[in-house]
Amino acid sequence: MSSPLLLRTLFHLAVLALVPPxxxxxxxxxxxxxGGRVGPPLLQPYRDLAKLLRKGAxxxxxxxxxxxxxxxxxxxxxxxxGLLLAMGxxxxxxxxxxxxxxxxYLLGLARFFTALAALDTGSPFEGMGAAREVTxxxxxxxxxxxxxxxxxxxxxxxxxxxxxxxxxxxxxxxxAPALLLAAIxxxxxxxxENARIPVDDPNTHLELTMIHEVMxxxxxxxxxxxxxxxxxxxxxxxxxxxxxxxxxxxxxEVAAELLFLLGLALFAIAVGAVExxxxxxxxxxxxQLLVGASILSAFALVLLLR
Amino acid sequence: xTVPLLLAAIxxxxxxxxxxxxxxRRPAAGQGLACLLVCAGxxxxxxxxxxxxxxxxxxAPRLSLRLDxxxxxxxxxxxxxxxxxxxxxxxxxxxxALGARAIRLQLYYGLAVGGMALLVAASNAxxxxxxxxxxxxxxxxxxxxxxxxxxxQRAAFLYLASTHVGTLALFALFALxxxxxxxxxxxxxxxxxxxxxxxxxxxxxxxxxxxxKAGLVPVHFWLPPAHAxxxxxxxxxxxxxxxxxxxxxxxxxxxxxxxxxxxxxxxxLALGGISxxxxxxxxxxxxxxxxxxxxxxxxxxxxxxxxxGLALLGRARGEPALVLLGFSGAALHVVNHAxxxxxxxxxxxxxxxxxxxxELDHLGGLARPMRGTALLFVVGAAAIAGLPPLNGFxxxxxxxxxxxxxxxxxxxxxxxxxxxxxxxxxxxxxxxAACFAKVVGVAFLGNPRTxxxxxxxxxxxxxxxxxxxxxxxxxxxxxxxxxxxxxxxxAAAAWARLDPGALxxxxxxxxxxxxxxxxxxxxxxxxxxxxxLLRRRLLAAAPRAPATxxxxxxxxxxxxxxxxxxxxxxxxxxxxxxWAIFPRGPTPHLAGPFPGPAxxxxxxxxxxLDLGLLPAARAYGWxxxxxxxxxxxxxxxxxxxxxxxxxxxxxxxxxx
Numbered sequence: 001m002s003s004p005l006l007l008r009t010l011f012h013l014a015v016l017a018l019v020p021p022x023x024x025x026x027x028x029x030x031x032x033x034x035g036g037r038v039g040p041p042l043l044q045p046y047r048d049l050a051k052l053l054r055k056g057a058x059x060x061x062x063x064x065x066x067x068x069x070x071x072x073x074x075x076x077x078x079x080x081x082g083l084l085l086a087m088g089x090x091x092x093x094x095x096x097x098x099x100x101x102x103x104x105y106l107l108g109l110a111r112f113f114t115a116l117a118a119l120d121t122g123s124p125f126e127g128m129g130a131a132r133e134v135t136x137x138x139x140x141x142x143x144x145x146x147x148x149x150x151x152x153x154x155x156x157x158x159x160x161x162x163x164x165x166x167x168x169x170x171x172x173x174x175x176a177p178a179l180l181l182a183a184i185x186x187x188x189x190x191x192x193e194n195a196r197i198p199v200d201d202p203n204t205h206l207e208l209t210m211i212h213e214v215m216x217x218x219x220x221x222x223x224x225x226x227x228x229x230x231x232x233x234x235x236x237x238x239x240x241x242x243x244x245x246x247x248x249x250x251x252x253e254v255a256a257e258l259l260f261l262l263g264l265a266l267f268a269i270a271v272g273a274v275e276x277x278x279x280x281x282x283x284x285x286x287x288q289l290l291v292g293a294s295i296l297s298a299f300a301l302v303l304l305l306r
Numbered sequence: 307x308t309v310p311l312l313l314a315a316i317x318x319x320x321x322x323x324x325x326x327x328x329x330x331r332r333p334a335a336g337q338g339l340a341c342l343l344v345c346a347g348x349x350x351x352x353x354x355x356x357x358x359x360x361x362x363x364x365x366a367p368r369l370s371l372r373l374d375x376x377x378x379x380x381x382x383x384x385x386x387x388x389x390x391x392x393x394x395x396x397x398x399x400x401x402x403a404l405g406a407r408a409i410r411l412q413l414y415y416g417l418a419v420g421g422m423a424l425l426v427a428a429s430n431a432x433x434x435x436x437x438x439x440x441x442x443x444x445x446x447x448x449x450x451x452x453x454x455x456x457x458x459q460r461a462a463f464l465y466l467a468s469t470h471v472g473t474l475a476l477f478a479l480f481a482l483x484x485x486x487x488x489x490x491x492x493x494x495x496x497x498x499x500x501x502x503x504x505x506x507x508x509x510x511x512x513x514x515x516x517x518x519k520a521g522l523v524p525v526h527f528w529l530p531p532a533h534a535x536x537x538x539x540x541x542x543x544x545x546x547x548x549x550x551x552x553x554x555x556x557x558x559x560x561x562x563x564x565x566x567x568x569x570x571x572x573x574x575l576a577l578g579g580i581s582x583x584x585x586x587x588x589x590x591x592x593x594x595x596x597x598x599x600x601x602x603x604x605x606x607x608x609x610x611x612x613x614x615g616l617a618l619l620g621r622a623r624g625e626p627a628l629v630l631l632g633f634s635g636a637a638l639h640v641v642n643h644a645x646x647x648x649x650x651x652x653x654x655x656x657x658x659x660x661x662x663x664x665e666l667d668h669l670g671g672l673a674r675p676m677r678g679t680a681l682l683f684v685v686g687a688a689a690i691a692g693l694p695p696l697n698g699f700x701x702x703x704x705x706x707x708x709x710x711x712x713x714x715x716x717x718x719x720x721x722x723x724x725x726x727x728x729x730x731x732x733x734x735x736x737x738x739a740a741c742f743a744k745v746v747g748v749a750f751l752g753n754p755r756t757x758x759x760x761x762x763x764x765x766x767x768x769x770x771x772x773x774x775x776x777x778x779x780x781x782x783x784x785x786x787x788x789x790x791x792x793x794x795x796x797a798a799a800a801w802a803r804l805d806p807g808a809l810x811x812x813x814x815x816x817x818x819x820x821x822x823x824x825x826x827x828x829x830x831x832x833x834x835x836x837x838x839l840l841r842r843r844l845l846a847a848a849p850r851a852p853a854t855x856x857x858x859x860x861x862x863x864x865x866x867x868x869x870x871x872x873x874x875x876x877x878x879x880x881x882x883x884x885w886a887i888f889p890r891g892p893t894p895h896l897a898g899p900f901p902g903p904a905x906x907x908x909x910x911x912x913x914x915l916d917l918g919l920l921p922a923a924r925a926y927g928w929x930x931x932x933x934x935x936x937x938x939x940x941x942x943x944x945x946x947x948x949x950x951x952x953x954x955x956x957x958x959x960x961x962x
């Protein structure tokens with residue numbers, strides 16, 4: 001690996017480690033501005049994390065090692081998935097044919113252990129949340145695959161680095177309609193996977209209506225910090241894909257990196273904007289939304305395959 | 307040197323039951339010796355399979371035995387699972403406690419294993435059928451182990467009837483091919499043309515005969531009751547490897563024929579896809595732990611069939627890469643599924659052993675008393691859900707890579723649409739993860755729901771050790787997939803009768819990808835270790851908080867009964883499949899502001915068996931009874947019928 005590429009990879013790892021909580025800050029800031037409030041400072045998520053990391057954790061007598069493993073495996077799996085993602089035009093730290101399958105299944109591993117940790121509490125609410133999470137995830141997964149297949153077909157590569165790499169601008173010139181459809185579907189999936197409105201409301205106060213938040217009701221201290229950080233990391237991963245997909249242009253390396261970070265900020269603003277202007281869907285509408293995203297991306301794929 | 311290994315792999319398990327019979331007065335020694343024989347045979351089988359995969363085939367022409375790469379792929383898991391189940395039986399099905407019942411089981415268990423080893427090593431259709439029937443009948447007797455229970459008798463009879471329908475189809479298939487080639491040697495069949503009427507008839511017969519054994523939808527209906535009724539280590543053997551003999555037969559026969567049409571591959575892809583999706587959907591709706599696992603076998607055989615379909619399609623269209631990826635994916639999934647399904651069934655046996663029930667909604671909280679079982683079961687659950695860093699991911703990834711080959715095709719090519727198989731696999735993986743979150747969550751986590759679950763005890767080491775071996779194998783293949791994939795290239799080339807060089811490019815790509823998968827898996831483990839250490843340090847530095855009750859959202863009198871049950875957990879997903887799954891049961895009537903106690907009891911009938919075949923059989927029986935009454939009543943009427951028949955035949959003779 002040449003040294004500029006090494007530097008760039010190190011830069012990306014630093015971005016991967018440090019930027020995610022900022023996205024949550026931008027989302028919340030957007031919501032407060034649209035809502036006419038002063039709102040929390042941009043860096044509030046970092047302070048929250050620091051506070052949680054210093055605290056002790058309260059454990060329920062019902063729980064076992066599975067409850068403690070949930071946040072740990074969840075964070076580790078999402079972070080490892082980050083190693084597979086190309087950022088700012090440079091190839092990812094690790095890339096190979098079909099690596100997006102591993103990417104999706106690493107997110108699945110995180111979800112599996114989060115759901116198990118929720119069920120370990122014996123709380124009916126957390127069971128409810130886990131059931132909803134795995135249900136919606138099983139519908140989101142094929143949609144995500146279809147979107148990535150559209151990217152793979154349009155760029156002619158089978159790795160995430162190739163799909164989000166230098167051949168993307170060329171793909172936009174020949175397959176713009178399909179890529180646009182895939183981008184829209186991907187945004188919907190990003191909202192669903194990250195438990196944002198209109199699928200789930202991260203600020204709701206009624207446990208009965210929650211999905212992701214209710215699964216982590218019993219976690220506290222460092223465990224909750226891991227979960228929050230993991231959630232922001234996951235939002236970052238989807239933001240990174242969309243940022244590259246929408247803004248991946250040619251130009252100098254520095255410009256590509258700046259454009260990438262700008263895309264991430266725009267993604268966070270878009271999430272915040274959706275959250276400001278929409279209400280949460282009724283729970284039974286969510287599968288329809290996800291199946292809709294699948295159909296949209298399947299349509300895009302067929303456009304390219306026919 | 308290697309031929310005796312192969313013979314020992316067949317003979318030692320077959321004879322193992324005799325030790326139990328001979329030493330019936332000293333049951334512990336008898337069972338120990340039988341177990342030792344099975345294990346020795348298994349060691350020979352593994353060695354023979356290794357030799358066949360590495361250094362070419364093992365042939366004993368005078369005995370009509372020949373173990374090639376394809377056979378070795380199946381012999382390895384057969385041997386490993388047979389040994390694991392046999393050791394497990396030492397604690398689970400003790401001869402000292404069960405007497406004649408355990409001796410019978412030992413006898414049939416060995417015969418089933420020997421029959422399977424024989425059939426995967428047979429080089430002649432007759433020898434194959436001998437192994438097939440020994441296996442099938444021994445399995446029937448194994449299912450009948452607890453023969454005083456009506457449920458077991460029904461399951462065993464259903465199994466016997468189905469397996470013989472399958473065997474009948476195989477007789478017809480082998481007769482057709484034997485007649486065309488003039489010999490029953492597989493070597494003589496090599497190069498028979500698959501085109502034309504012979505091929506079409508043969509393929510339909512093979513689908514029926516082998517598909518029945520493999521448990522492909524819609525001929526899967528015998529599988530869940532039989533696998534649920536058998537003792538757990540027998541279920542592990544049946545689900546893990548016996549059903550795979552159907553896959554083996556399909557691959558063996560299609561591998562021999564020349565000019566396989568693309569439609570065969572497409573048919574297998576369709577059947578595999580339907581089996582995978584419906585298998586996991588049916589599994590989600592189950593609340594009997596072993597029935598649920600059995601339906602997952604249908605799902606996984608579906609995934610294997612998808613791989614086999616890709617390989618056949620690749621042969622038909624002259625795409626070596628598709629052959630390699632499809633075959634390797636299918637073969638590796640055969641091994642992987644044997645490992646994790648064996649592990650899960652043994653785990654289910656430990657649960658049944660400890661609590662006396664298989665009903666998921668009566669369990670709960672078992673992770674506390676049964677720490678080891680719970681840990682190993684979680685490993686198996688993650689593996690079957692296809693989650694990294696375990697083995698299930700690797701084989702599903704290979705099959706997905708096969709589907710992705712479609713993306714490289716020019717627009718308008720039908721093969722391009724193969725790409726649509728990848729999201730189907732992802733969907734199946736997501737559903738499997740949901741299903742095993744339910745199983746682990748409801749059985750092992752939370753609070754115990756009933757008395758037996760509260761008083762559960764850990765399984766003895768003799769039951770935990772084989773599970774630990776299987777779990778370790780799952781992890782090993784997941785962490786170092788290159789080692790498992792490398793020998794499959796040669797087997798794929800031999801199966802498709804292609805030059806190994808033609809597959810080299812795709813094999814190199816797959817193994818370089820597999821090496822990266824190892825790297826990511828290692829990275830994942832390192833990240834987990836790092837996070838564990840960090841968490842430990844943070845918690846050590848922070849003030850300690852006392853343990854409390856689970857936060858009940860303000861509800862102050864929680865009980866174990868308020869927990870989510872398995873049925874409620876899966877309800878959202880089962881509702882998505884309301885077009886294929888029809889749960890039944892009376893809806894409780896709740897009225898007034900303070901309704902009295904009510905009870906909800908649901909069951910999920912098998913859509914094919916309980917809603918299709920059995921009603922059809924009942925209707926046919928009803929009609930037949932009516933028809934019989936007509937002529938049974940009077941002798942004159944019977945004579946009239948004879949006369950009418952005679953006249954009809956005469957008329958038919960004259961007219962024609």
